[in-house]
Amino acid sequence: MGETAGRGGGVSAGDGVRVAVAGDVPLVKAVIDAAFQPYVERIGVVPVPMEADHAANVAAGRVFVTGEPVLGLVVVEERPDHLYLDIIAVRPEAHGQGVGRRLLRFVDAHARALGLDEIRLYTNAMMWENQKIYPRYGYEMTERRVNGPYDRIHYRKRLA
DSSP states (O other), rough: OOOOOOOTTOEEEEEEEEEEGGGHHHHHHHHHHHHHHHHHHHHOOOOOOGGSSHHHHHHOOOEEEEEETEEOOOEEEEEESEEEEEEEEGGGGGGGTTHHHHHHHHHHHHHHHOOOOOEEEEEEETOHHHHHHHHEEEEEEEEEETTTTTEEEEEEEEOO
């Protein structure tokens, strides 16, 4: 896991998004669990984000949160040629309030600040809601790949 500050220093605030701190770890877990719990029955396995090491991600500076209390978050990782959007999660009760849009705009700005011109992510094929959302924000599907019990659709967004 790499630090998110790098070539351009990254973005730590803006549009109501801030870097998570150690005290946020329980909230990070709560938001991720609330966002992904509805998919457990549908996909038949616990989604990977629910099993992530949230404390390690926060300590590495990879988690950015929005809202007070926290309504949504992203977990990102700087890679040599792109920004990897590992997790985006919004509390179900905050759906439709622009939280996800704010987070996706932040990810774009963060990638640019790092000097990266591409963002990549994947989503479980059974999370069909995401397949409608990501293209609306400029993401294009690049491939579908099965990895064990996970059927994943990979996306990328090239920044102008």
